[in-house]
Amino acid sequence: MKELWFASNEIPIDVLSRLPTKTLLGLKCVSKEWHHLISDRSFIRVQLKKTQPVSGFFFQQRFQWCNDDIESISYIPVKMEGARVQSTVLNFLPEGVVILAASNGLICCRSCFSSPHPVIYVCNPSNKELVCLQWPTPNKHDSLALAFDPFRDPVDVSTNFEVVRVHQTLTGMEDSWFSFDIYSSKTGTWRRSKEICQCDHNLFKNKGISIGWVLYWLTDGDQVLMFDLEEELSWLVRVPILATEFNSIPEMCIGESEGQLHYVLISEDGLQLWVLEDYLESKWALKYFIALNDMEEENSELVCNIQQRVASRMTIDMIPWMDPLAFKDGLLLIRVSAKIFLYYFETRKMEELCSLSVLGSNSMFSPIVLPYSMSLVPLGPAIG
Incomplete structure (x- = not known):
């Protein structure tokens, strides 16, 4: 050069x-x-x-009652002054995709299953570069996570990452377990880990959080599935408060801040933010709490009567009034009724970003939402 x-x-x-x-x-x-x-x-x-701040959130709709993929993906910028929700950020990819994971500026996604030959893509939306990974046994119900640490393997030499596919096996005895397939960009190959994790619950909100070389998935059974890539060990971390302790059905999500796993919980008691201190003992510390009435009083021009509406959700098939969608670095993307807000934990203020109508007619039902920080990281051609 x-x-x-x-x-x-x-x-x-x-x-x-x-x-x-x-x-x-x-x-x-x-x-x-x-x-x-x-x-x-x-x-x-x-x-x-x-430090690279969160620049926005990728948002993808999902159908409520069928398993078909919805190709349209929206990007919601954090700073909305003069900005609009964007729908073409991932149009450089050769086909429609489902987004599943993000790590340090890279996005991991898979082909929509209308594709005759589904593959996995790792891409950087900022510079429109991508790597295509062959998918030996495609399964739309598998979850993917992406581990990319530009300081563990210096990015000035090459861009190395690993993709982990989590597959759930069910038996006739109602037992189930998760297995883990690992793709390494260094070798360009997949391999099956010897580790399995017995778990009777399903992955919830279908996205993996990577913190260094440790991956986490929220389940629908008061547990977080953890997989350590270096040790190839899995663990089930119990959440800080069980759902049965509430009168109504709470909503939750997981995310990362300052290199630690965080758990966001919204219930009739209020908004809580927990940080994981010890995964072996499932030890959490309450980092933040605000009653919903106080939250409403401090943001009265944006929300009203939220405590009563949150407490009224008594069955699973009811659509929650407030739904935490994604958390990253002190920012919580949250749906309140038919609008999307950003909640700043530091200032306790909410900012309205957009309405659900902008995101699509199926944006209410458990969408896939990923926080994203822009990055200059280059991607080379696929290996093998």
């Missing part, structure tokens, strides 16, 4: 690396030299060390 015109001067690199990823993507057009710098893997490694 042509030698960079300011390679001997660290000041421009230090200054540019402090800028947000979105700004840097625009600066690529300034000149060939700036394009070379911002695309250089060594520069990207430096820029990744700066």
Whole structure:
């Protein structure tokens, strides 16, 4: 590659690396030299060390009563001043997909099952690069998680990641267990882990959270499924409060902040945020609590009568009035009735982002929602 015109001067690199990823993507057009710098893997490694805030959330509808895939995917920017929900962010992919996981700027998704030959994609929406992974035994009910740590395997050398497929096996005796298939970008191959996890519950909200090389999935049975990629060990972590302790049916989701697993719970008692301290003992610490009446008083121009409406949900088939969709770095994407809000735990304020009508007619029923932080990370061609 042509030698960079300011390679001997660290000041421009230090200054540019402090800028947000979105700004840097625009600066690529300034000149060939700036394009070379911002695309250089060594520069990207430096820029990744700066904290990358959540830039938005991917949102995909799901049907309530059938298993067909819905191809349309919306992107909801966090900063909505003058911005709109976008529907073409993933149009660079060669076919319609279902999004399933995100990690450090990369997205993992699979073909919609209208495709005759379903595959798995790992892509970077910011630079529109992708890797296509062959899927030996496609199953639309399997869940995928993506593990990508640009500091464990330096991104200035190559972009290495692993994809974990979780498969649930059911027996006639009503017993079930999860098995784990692992794809490594280093080898370009899949392999079956020897680890299995006996569990009588289903994965809930169908997305995996990666924290370093540990993956988590929420289940519908008061447990979180954990899989340690390095040790290839699985574990069931009990949630901090069982659903049976409430008079009405609570809603929950999991997410990551400051390198720790967090559990968000909404019930008639209020909004709670728990952090996992010890997975072996299922030890959680309550990090945040606010009563729904206080939440309403502090955001009275946006919501009303939420405590009564949340408490009125008494059966599973009732659509919850408030539904926590995704959590990342102190930000909670939450549906309240027919609108999508962002709740800032630090300031206790809500911001209205959009209405469900913008996201599609099936956006009410357990959508797939992924927090996303923009990244410059490049992806090479698929191996093998």
